[in-house]
Amino acid sequence: MMRFEYDGREEVRNGQQFVSGRAAYGDGWTRIHRIEPHGYASSPVKGAKGLILPSSQDQELAFVMGLESPGHRPADLPAGGTAIYDAAGNVTKYVMGDGVTVDVAGNAYVIRKGGVSLTISATGVAIEGGAITHNGKDIGATHTHGGVMTGSSSTSAPN
Numbered sequence: 001m002m003r004f005e006y007d008g009r010e011e012v013r014n015g016q017q018f019v020s021g022r023a024a025y026g027d028g029w030t031r032i033h034r035i036e037p038h039g040y041a042s043s044p045v046k047g048a049k050g051l052i053l054p055s056s057q058d059q060e061l062a063f064v065m066g067l068e069s070p071g072h073r074p075a076d077l078p079a080g081g082t083a084i085y086d087a088a089g090n091v092t093k094y095v096m097g098d099g100v101t102v103d104v105a106g107n108a109y110v111i112r113k114g115g116v117s118l119t120i121s122a123t124g125v126a127i128e129g130g131a132i133t134h135n136g137k138d139i140g141a142t143h144t145h146g147g148v149m150t151g152s153s154s155t156s157a158p159n
Contacts, residue, residue: 001053004029006067008046019044019064023052034064045069045087 002024009020011031018031029052044050050066074083082092082095094102095105103110108121116130132140137157145155 001051004032004050004064006044006046006048006050006064010043017041017043019067021064024056029054029059029062029064032059032062032064032129034067045072047071120132 005021006019007021011018017034017036018078018100019034020028020030020032022028026057026077028108032052034050044067048067048069048084050064052062052064055061069087072085072087072089074089075084077083077094078096080096082094083091085091090104092104094100098100100112101112103112108119111118114129117126117128119126119128131138137143147153147156
């Protein structure tokens with residue numbers, strides 16, 4: 001097993017990714033199968049680092065694992081946290097050890113904790129579950145107002 005540096009050349013054949021680069025002593029490797037976890041696919045940036053497991057028998061049996069880009073990796077992950085990020089450093093999802101999930105993929109930002117979710121999108125803000133308070137006052141779906149009278153009068157602040 002040796003450290004491997006990806007040179008930016010990639011080929012996809014039959015649903016598998018093959019990469020090229022250099023390993024120890026400047027040895028060049030071409031079209032080496034890169035293994036990724038099920039359900040996950042990425043295209044690393046040139047210069048990404050990983051491990052190559054060469055085969056002394058046949059180059060076709062060698063494979064590369066990893067290919068992380070140290071210059072793009074989020075630096076502020078908590079212990080046990082996970083981030084998915086792209087070559088521009090955009091993080092699309094955090095899964096933190098305390099059960100908080102922040103999902104910024106697509107057209108909305110969604111933050112979840114327990115049974116509460118906060119969604120921010122181009123159409124507005126939506127909060128589902130839990131209580132909503134401001135300065136200790138209930139402003140959620142169950143809040144009440146004092147001084148309510150029929151007619152055009154305004155109500156007082158929430159109770």
